[in-house]
Amino acid sequence: MNVFHNQRQFLTDALKKNRLSHSYIFSGTEDLQFAKAIAKMILCKQEHTGCDSCSSCVKVNSENHPDLNVVSPDGASIKNAQVEELQEYMFIRPYESKHKIAIIHQSHLMTESAQNRLLKILEEPPEYAIFLFLTQNLEGMLETLQSRCQVLGFNLDGESETDNSPEITDKAVDFIQSIENRDMGRILEFSAYAKQDKQRFVIFLNRVIIILRDLMIFRETQNKQLIHEVNFSILEERGQLMKSSGKLSRKQMVELILTIDHVEQKIKNNMNFDLTVDNLLFHCIED
Numbered sequence: 001m002n003v004f005h006n007q008r009q010f011l012t013d014a015l016k017k018n019r020l021s022h023s024y025i026f027s028g029t030e031d032l033q034f035a036k037a038i039a040k041m042i043l044c045k046q047e048h049t050g051c052d053s054c055s056s057c058v059k060v061n062s063e064n065h066p067d068l069n070v071v072s073p074d075g076a077s078i079k080n081a082q083v084e085e086l087q088e089y090m091f092i093r094p095y096e097s098k099h100k101i102a103i104i105h106q107s108h109l110m111t112e113s114a115q116n117r118l119l120k121i122l123e124e125p126p127e128y129a130i131f132l133f134l135t136q137n138l139e140g141m142l143e144t145l146q147s148r149c150q151v152l153g154f155n156l157d158g159e160s161e162t163d164n165s166p167e168i169t170d171k172a173v174d175f176i177q178s179i180e181n182r183d184m185g186r187i188l189e190f191s192a193y194a195k196q197d198k199q200r201f202v203i204f205l206n207r208v209i210i211i212l213r214d215l216m217i218f219r220e221t222q223n224k225q226l227i228h229e230v231n232f233s234i235l236e237e238r239g240q241l242m243k244s245s246g247k248l249s250r251k252q253m254v255e256l257i258l259t260i261d262h263v264e265q266k267i268k269n270n271m272n273f274d275l276t277v278d279n280l281l282f283h284c285i286e287d
């Protein structure tokens with residue numbers, strides 16, 4: 001499963017930090033084995049390693065873990081009745097784990113009414129519930145459903161994988177929060193992050209700009225639908241939507257966007273990268 005190393009790492013980190021979302025869409029893959037490996041890790045009794053030897057892993061491997069349910073298309077679609085059954089299952093507390101996991105394979109094949117039926121439980125999921133949707137065709141899933149999930153990209157060409165990487169969004173939120181909190185130490189830590197991978201840092205800067213714009217729009221409208229899909233669940237999860245209602249003024253946010261945009265241009269024009277990064281970080285501290 002090496003191809004999905006980044007996604008796996010991201011989910012492992014979230015699990016360790018107790019920040020797992022209730023619902024993920026694995027977009028671009030229908031690899032059931034990968035989803036099962038993630039479920040195994042979440043349910044594993046040996047510190048979530050997916051050890052293959054604890055009672056929980058053994059049950060996942062032999063496909064009879066009571067807290068894991070896999071739903072696949074029945075013929076050409078996943079039907080209303082299947083989703084109804086799944087919903088009933090998910091509303092019952094887990095038997096032996098902290099979590100109860102539903103894997104929905106080829107989830108774009110859910111009929112529209114089946115998808116609609118799921119909205120309510122996704123809106124207010126029981127605290128133990130985790131939904132993993134696998135689809136090669138994200139467009140086949142209702143936007144209302146997508147917006148309730150964290151979308152993880154599984155494109156096999158490396159570039160777009162990084163572009164959609166939730167890891168970078170997470171890092172971008174860290175950055176914005178460090179600026180809000182005037183946390184000098186943490187801001188300066190981004191120097192090392194930048195210098196590790198220039199290409200990634202440019203994507204990161206872009207992400208910071210997008211998030212700042214999202215936050216500004218959200219502040220004006222209070223409309224969650226307007227927030228960029230990839231960012232939404234991470235922002236909400238980290239309390240950024242609420243927290244950010246005053247720490248940086250509109251003017252400060254605009255200035256930050258302009259500064260970052262300027263820095264991006266400099267990097268693209270091959271100005272001294274290290275110096276440009278350090279200038280940016282000092283600028284963030286001064287403000």
Ligand SMILES: [Zn+2]
Pocket residue numbers: 043044045046049050051052053054055056057058
């Ligand atoms: Zn185990």
